[in-house]
Amino acid sequence: MESLDKNFGNEQENFLKRLTAVSDELQIKKNWLRSSASATASAEGQEQDKVLKEKLHKLEAKQNKDKGDKIKSMRGMYKLQKMVIELEKVVVEKDEGMMRLGEKVEAIRQLRVWIDYHQSRCNHL
Secondary structure, eight states: OHHHHHHHHHHHHHHHHHHHHHHHHHHHHHHHHHHHHHHOOSHHHHHHHHHHHHHHHHHHHHHHHHHHHHHHHHHHHHHHHHHHHHHHHHHHHHHHHHHHHHHHHHHHHHHHHHHHHHHHHHHHO
8 A cells, every 4th residue: 555655646746747847838938928029019020929929828728727637636636545545444444354353263263172172071971
């Protein structure tokens, strides 16, 4: 269970790193687009501004989608963590059941020894 938890934690950490890297890259491109848009002022520049703004909107939409994906992944991670906790509880219950079974086997063994003892005493009489 610990290795599963560690593996899950590593996968989550790698996913978050990649998501952060994409988000940072989008922010850099967004800033570059804004600085490029402010540098152009002519009629031709206005057309480029329009194109750049469209690109900016597409990048912002992509960034929002990535944030949504991140939230979905976090929800999935929390569900998996709850499932791991529930499975750990089941394992503990099964271990306790096995211990009780071992105690019952020992009690039966002792009863058999006691019965054999009394039968042998009756046979001697």
